[in-house]
Amino acid sequence: MGRYVARRLLQMIPVFIGSTLLVFLMMYALPGDPVRALAGEQAVDQAQIAQVKKDLGLDLPIWQQYWNYLAGLFQGDFGTQIATQRPVADVIADAFPITVRLTLFAFAFTVIAGISMGVFAGLKADTFRDRGLLVLTLLLISVPSFVLAFLAQYFFAHELGWVEPVVSAAADSQELILPAVVLGSLSLAYVARLTRTSVAENLRSDYMRTAVAKGLPKRRIIGVHLMRNSMIPVVTFLGTDIGTLMGGAVVTEGIFNVQGVGYNVFQALKSREGSTVVGIVTLIVVVYLVSSLIVDLLYAVLDPRIRYA
Amino acid sequence: MTIIDKTADVPAPRGSTENSGPLLDVRDLHVEFKTRDGVVKAVNGVNYSVSAGETLAVLGESGSGKSVTAQAIMGILDMPPGRIPQGEILFRGEDMLTMGYEERRKIRGQKIAMIFQDALSSLNPVLTVGYQLAEMFRVHQGLSKKDAKAKAIDLMDRVRIPAAKERVNDYPHQFSGGMRQRIMIAMALALEPDLIIADEPTTALDVTVQAQVMDLLAELQREYNMGLILITHDLGVVADVADKIAVMYAGRIVETAPVHELYKRPAHPYTRGLLDSIPRLDQKGQELYAIKGLPPNLLKIPTGCAFNPRCPKAQDICRTDVPPLLSVTERDGGELPGRHSACHFWKEQIHG
Ligand SMILES: Nc1ncnc2c1ncn2[C@@H]1O[C@H](COP(=O)(O)OP(=O)(O)O)[C@@H](O)[C@H]1O
Ligand code: SF4
Ligand SMILES: [Mg+2]
Numbered sequence: 001m002g003r004y005v006a007r008r009l010l011q012m013i014p015v016f017i018g019s020t021l022l023v024f025l026m027m028y029a030l031p032g033d034p035v036r037a038l039a040g041e042q043a044v045d046q047a048q049i050a051q052v053k054k055d056l057g058l059d060l061p062i063w064q065q066y067w068n069y070l071a072g073l074f075q076g077d078f079g080t081q082i083a084t085q086r087p088v089a090d091v092i093a094d095a096f097p098i099t100v101r102l103t104l105f106a107f108a109f110t111v112i113a114g115i116s117m118g119v120f121a122g123l124k125a126d127t128f129r130d131r132g133l134l135v136l137t138l139l140l141i142s143v144p145s146f147v148l149a150f151l152a153q154y155f156f157a158h159e160l161g162w163v164e165p166v167v168s169a170a171a172d173s174q175e176l177i178l179p180a181v182v183l184g185s186l187s188l189a190y191v192a193r194l195t196r197t198s199v200a201e202n203l204r205s206d207y208m209r210t211a212v213a214k215g216l217p218k219r220r221i222i223g224v225h226l227m228r229n230s231m232i233p234v235v236t237f238l239g240t241d242i243g244t245l246m247g248g249a250v251v252t253e254g255i256f257n258v259q260g261v262g263y264n265v266f267q268a269l270k271s272r273e274g275s276t277v278v279g280i281v282t283l284i285v286v287v288y289l290v291s292s293l294i295v296d297l298l299y300a301v302l303d304p305r306i307r308y309a
Numbered sequence: 310m311t312i313i314d315k316t317a318d319v320p321a322p323r324g325s326t327e328n329s330g331p332l333l334d335v336r337d338l339h340v341e342f343k344t345r346d347g348v349v350k351a352v353n354g355v356n357y358s359v360s361a362g363e364t365l366a367v368l369g370e371s372g373s374g375k376s377v378t379a380q381a382i383m384g385i386l387d388m389p390p391g392r393i394p395q396g397e398i399l400f401r402g403e404d405m406l407t408m409g410y411e412e413r414r415k416i417r418g419q420k421i422a423m424i425f426q427d428a429l430s431s432l433n434p435v436l437t438v439g440y441q442l443a444e445m446f447r448v449h450q451g452l453s454k455k456d457a458k459a460k461a462i463d464l465m466d467r468v469r470i471p472a473a474k475e476r477v478n479d480y481p482h483q484f485s486g487g488m489r490q491r492i493m494i495a496m497a498l499a500l501e502p503d504l505i506i507a508d509e510p511t512t513a514l515d516v517t518v519q520a521q522v523m524d525l526l527a528e529l530q531r532e533y534n535m536g537l538i539l540i541t542h543d544l545g546v547v548a549d550v551a552d553k554i555a556v557m558y559a560g561r562i563v564e565t566a567p568v569h570e571l572y573k574r575p576a577h578p579y580t581r582g583l584l585d586s587i588p589r590l591d592q593k594g595q596e597l598y599a600i601k602g603l604p605p606n607l608l609k610i611p612t613g614c615a616f617n618p619r620c621p622k623a624q625d626i627c628r629t630d631v632p633p634l635l636s637v638t639e640r641d642g643g644e645l646p647g648r649h650s651a652c653h654f655w656k657e658q659i660h661g
Contacts, residue, residue: 214417
């Protein structure tokens, strides 16, 4: 087990380097540059721009820029934003907790609502309530999330007036509920379907028949024997889902004006702030890798037939 | 979650005289399954009974409804698509089919237990065997985790699993097939039920361990004076263990008899065919007899005697009239207790 974890952690290094490089190259390939973006529409002296770029090291070949960035990163330096002169680390430290909260809310919503709906439908497969869930999840999967976000915003904020249409800079937990529900709704659909299928399948298994034959009460048959087995694929999915939710937060944060990492990536993209984009994306990649490692370990706990060596 | 079941802690009256009838009495049981292709009539009027300390072997080709009958008794039929349109299952004189869910649940595991064919799939793969054994005591007797675990180890010892103490926290997949079936037996035995139904308990095992497991089961059955329903399609297994035999065909009992009489003088052509298809030492090298044709399609059971398309003795009446299960007698009319046959020509078969 220890060796497995060590191996997995070591495997993260090439993934980490690869993903930073990829994002770095993508930023480089984009037209425009941060210094020009800084100037906006104003006409500026070419020589001046060149001088600023030289000072920032932006005139170096791409591989050298990347090397300098990595070197800085290993010293804990995420770089500095050109326009605001703020260290990228500070930007992340401000924005990240907000996104983490949004993601966790969305995750909790996905887990609680998704699993309950899936169990509810799976216990009575092919009945009215099962079909109802199928239609609902199909709807959630096929409607793009920004459409859902606008619908929710329009309905709950503008029509009903239950919430403010946009989230304040403080991003109180209460304000994050609606964005979290919207963010989690796609995953909710997948979790509900996966749970439903898993429950319906395990319900037909021989050991469930044994559990009934043992004279166990219904809630124990379902709560212990059925759920322990049915949750195995769901937990696997949920692990990869945390990373997906963080990625999805970029769009949701934009619509609800939540000032988390998504919002900052968006701003940074517009002003071509390479180090900010690379820093944040890398962080999301790390969260993704770590959460999938945790889930793989959890998988071994849930299913004793799995052994990692 | 509370798992203590306070109401169910009554020991079974073993060998009591208050109820002189059989332990279990299945009467005219019918089971059908609604499928896309039509109604599968899996059980069509089964009658059999078992008393305390008695072993009934239920014999028949695969698909004859042996397991479905057992599932109906245990109350573990898939309903839907399954349905019991007719029949009674009397346990100590009380019809279990009219009982409420809770009343029925308290019989399961405590009074009637079941051993399944495939222990690997029948045990929960993600729970330790110790947990699954201990669960019986925790749920039905309200024992603490610790006491229940100790009892689980006792049980494993009793079914002769080596190093029970070390292995109690292992998972089913870590045991061999024979050991897993012992765990199933231990689980059925846990609360010392009055009746055990063993559905092909050795079919999935290696030939070498089949005998060991069968012997263990027979020994424990004698020790606890339990009733045992032993379902099998292997006539060789039952000779040493069973007291009486019920032969099933197309969801009906076609013959019942005390075990040795059935071997000596079968009263039904189907039983004859089954006996003739057992490999015998003195006929080594000869081609084995096999009943011709295939088991009937349960969506469309032949009219008259269901066996008639395959029966070497079939006459016209066999294609029109269903033979009832009648008492079989000696040539002079002398009684043959426990013997019944559902063949129009049972006399010719037994005495001919
Ligand atoms: N859940 C089910 N749905 C539909 N048909 C079933 C079901 N269970 C059993 N059957 C049918 O009942 C018949 C008898 O099965 P079974 O009792 O298992 O036979 P066996 O004598 O081999 O134990 C089979 O032909 C099978 O097709
Ligand atoms: S009733 Fe007829 S077909 Fe059926 S077993 Fe007897 S002889 Fe054969
Ligand atoms: Mg069977």
